Amino acid sequence: MIIESSNQVPRATLLKRFPLPRNLGVAPGSRIGPGKTWPAPAGAVRVKSFEIYRYDPDTGENPRLDTFEVDLDECGPMLLDVLFWIKNKVDTTLTFRRSCREGICGSCAMTIDGTNWLACLRSISDLATPATIYPLANMPVIKDLVPDTTHLFAQYAMIEPWLKSKTPAPEGERLQSPEERSQVDGYYECILCFCCTSGCPSHWWNGNRFLGPAVLLQAWRWLADSRDEAAGERLDTLEDPMRLYACHTILNCTRTCPKGLNPGKAIAEIKKMVVERRS
Amino acid sequence: MPDPAAKRPRPLSPNIQNYRPQLTSVLSVTNRITGLALSAGAVVLVLWLVSAATGPQAYAAVQGAIASWVGQVALLGFTFAFFLHLCGGIRHLVWDTVHGFELRAIYASGWAVVAASLALTVAAWTASLFMGG
Amino acid sequence: MDRRTMGSPLARAIGLGSARKGVKHWWAERVSAVALVPLTLWFAAAIIAHAGSDHAAFVAWLRTPLAAILMVLLLTALFHHTVLGLQVVIEDYMHSGAKFAAVIAVRLGCFALAAAGIVATLRITFGG
Incomplete structure (x- = not known):
C-alpha cells in the first residue's frame, strides 16, 4: 500500500520481522529471555496484551519480555497511558522516559510494534495484538524502556x-527575508x-x-x-x-x-x- | 564507588531482529542483494566473452551451460535482478537531485520499481522466446 | 575503529576525524550508473536478438564496430560501478582488518575481469 504520512499504521503487514535467526549477531548479554505474565485485574472486560521489554541493571540478568494484560476501561487512549496504568497499578518498577505527553519533548520515543514512534502520540487502537513495546532500536539500554543516548x-x-558568524553582531537582530x-x-x-x-x-x-x-x-x-x-x-x-x-x-x-x-x-x-x- | 552498571555492559536493544520490514528498507536491501548477484553475473559475462574468443568449442560449452535448465533459471534470476537494480538505481538517481522525497512519492516510486521490473522481465523473456523461437 | 573506551563521548564520536573525502566515490558511482542505463539496455536487447545463436553468428556480430565499441564501454562502466558498489558493501559490514584485504581483492579482481573481458572482445573484433 501507499503510505502518505508517517503517522499511518499499515493495516496489514506481510512480514512482522526480517526472516533471520532471532539471535543472529546479538551479543549474549543482549539476548532477550522469557519474562513473566502479569494478568489483568479480576473483572476486567476490555483486556489487551502488551509485550514489554524489561531490563534491570541491578540484577545482572539478561533482558526479558514481560506480558501485561491491561484493562482498557481503566486507562486513557494512548500507549503512554498504558505505561502509566501499568506503573501505577501493576508493576511500579516499569521505567520509561516521558515529559510533555503531547509530542513536543521527544522523551517517550520507543519501538512500538516494530517501528519507532512516540508513546504519547500512538493511539491504543492503532496497536497490534499483542502490542510489542521495546526501547528505541539499537541503543544501549539503561533500564526497561530507557535508552542511553x-x-x-x-x-x-x-x-x-x-x-x-564572523561578521560582528549587528545592533539589532540578524535579518533574514x-x-x-x-x-x-x-x-x-x-x-x-x-x-x-x-x-x-x-x-x-x-x-x-x-x-x-x-x-x-x-x-x-x-x-x-x-x-x-x-x-x-x-x-x-x-x-x-x-x-x-x-x-x-x-x-x-x-x-x-x-x-x-x-x-x-x-x-x-x-x-x-x-x-x-x-x- | 562501585558502579553496578560496570559489572556488565548495557544490553543493546534489538535492531533488525525487531524492526518491521518496510518498503523503504526492503527495496534498499533488495538493491544491495541484486547488486551482489549482478556482480556474479558480470563474471559470467566475462567467461562468456573469453569462451567466444577462445573458439567455437569453448563457446558451445558455455552456451550449453546457459541453455541447461539450471542456466535458464539463473538467467531468469539475473534478468529480474538486472531490472530491479536498474529501476531502483534510476529511483536513486532521481533522489540524488533532491526530488521525490515526499512519503507518498517514496512509496509510489517503490511500488513502481517492483511493477516495472516484473513487467520488463516478462517482456524480455517473451521477446527472447519469439526471437529464438 | 574505537580506540578509546574511557574517553569522553565527544572524543568517541569524533574518532579519527573527518576524512574530507567521499564525494568522489559517490559521484563516480552515479556517473557509472548513468552510463550503464543505456549500455545495459543495449546489451539486454542484443542478447535477446542473438538468443541461442552459434559461434559464427556471435563473432560476426561482435566484429561490427558499434557492437565492439559498446561492449568495451559496457565492460569499463560495469566493472567501475561494481568495484565502487562492492567497496561500499564491504565497508558497511566488515570492521576488522580483513576489510582492507577484501577491498584490495575486489579492486584487483574487478580490474582483472574488466581487462579479460576487453581483451576477449578485441580479440574477437580484430582476430583472424
Whole structure:
C-alpha cells in the first residue's frame, strides 16, 4: 500500500520481522529471555496484551519480555497511558522516559510494534495484538524502556548546532527575508527524539562513525540558514565516507519521523551541496 | 564507588531482529542483494566473452551451460535482478537531485520499481522466446 | 575503529576525524550508473536478438564496430560501478582488518575481469 504520512499504521503487514535467526549477531548479554505474565485485574472486560521489554541493571540478568494484560476501561487512549496504568497499578518498577505527553519533548520515543514512534502520540487502537513495546532500536539500554543516548548527543555536539558568524553582531537582530527563513522550515521542528536514527540500518551497522539522520538533518538546518557563515567548515566536518556517505537513502528515517519531517531529503540536500562546491 | 552498571555492559536493544520490514528498507536491501548477484553475473559475462574468443568449442560449452535448465533459471534470476537494480538505481538517481522525497512519492516510486521490473522481465523473456523461437 | 573506551563521548564520536573525502566515490558511482542505463539496455536487447545463436553468428556480430565499441564501454562502466558498489558493501559490514584485504581483492579482481573481458572482445573484433 501507499503510505502518505508517517503517522499511518499499515493495516496489514506481510512480514512482522526480517526472516533471520532471532539471535543472529546479538551479543549474549543482549539476548532477550522469557519474562513473566502479569494478568489483568479480576473483572476486567476490555483486556489487551502488551509485550514489554524489561531490563534491570541491578540484577545482572539478561533482558526479558514481560506480558501485561491491561484493562482498557481503566486507562486513557494512548500507549503512554498504558505505561502509566501499568506503573501505577501493576508493576511500579516499569521505567520509561516521558515529559510533555503531547509530542513536543521527544522523551517517550520507543519501538512500538516494530517501528519507532512516540508513546504519547500512538493511539491504543492503532496497536497490534499483542502490542510489542521495546526501547528505541539499537541503543544501549539503561533500564526497561530507557535508552542511553549519550553517543547520539555527542554526535549532535560534533556538528556544532549553533549559529556561527564572523561578521560582528549587528545592533539589532540578524535579518533574514521571509524566503530565507522558510529554508529551515521542515528542519527546525526536529525534537531530537532519535526515532529516525534508531530506525536507520546504516546507523545500526556503523553508528560509531555514521552521524545518522537526526544529526544530519540538524546539520542541514544550519547549512540552510542564511545567517550562518560556516557552511564550508560544516561541509568539511561532514564530508566523510562514513559520517555522511554511509547514508544509502534507505529512508526508514522519513517513514518513521513522528513530526512528519524529512531527514532523507535533508541528507540529499547536503550531498548535493558537497557536489556543488567541488564543480 | 562501585558502579553496578560496570559489572556488565548495557544490553543493546534489538535492531533488525525487531524492526518491521518496510518498503523503504526492503527495496534498499533488495538493491544491495541484486547488486551482489549482478556482480556474479558480470563474471559470467566475462567467461562468456573469453569462451567466444577462445573458439567455437569453448563457446558451445558455455552456451550449453546457459541453455541447461539450471542456466535458464539463473538467467531468469539475473534478468529480474538486472531490472530491479536498474529501476531502483534510476529511483536513486532521481533522489540524488533532491526530488521525490515526499512519503507518498517514496512509496509510489517503490511500488513502481517492483511493477516495472516484473513487467520488463516478462517482456524480455517473451521477446527472447519469439526471437529464438 | 574505537580506540578509546574511557574517553569522553565527544572524543568517541569524533574518532579519527573527518576524512574530507567521499564525494568522489559517490559521484563516480552515479556517473557509472548513468552510463550503464543505456549500455545495459543495449546489451539486454542484443542478447535477446542473438538468443541461442552459434559461434559464427556471435563473432560476426561482435566484429561490427558499434557492437565492439559498446561492449568495451559496457565492460569499463560495469566493472567501475561494481568495484565502487562492492567497496561500499564491504565497508558497511566488515570492521576488522580483513576489510582492507577484501577491498584490495575486489579492486584487483574487478580490474582483472574488466581487462579479460576487453581483451576477449578485441580479440574477437580484430582476430583472424
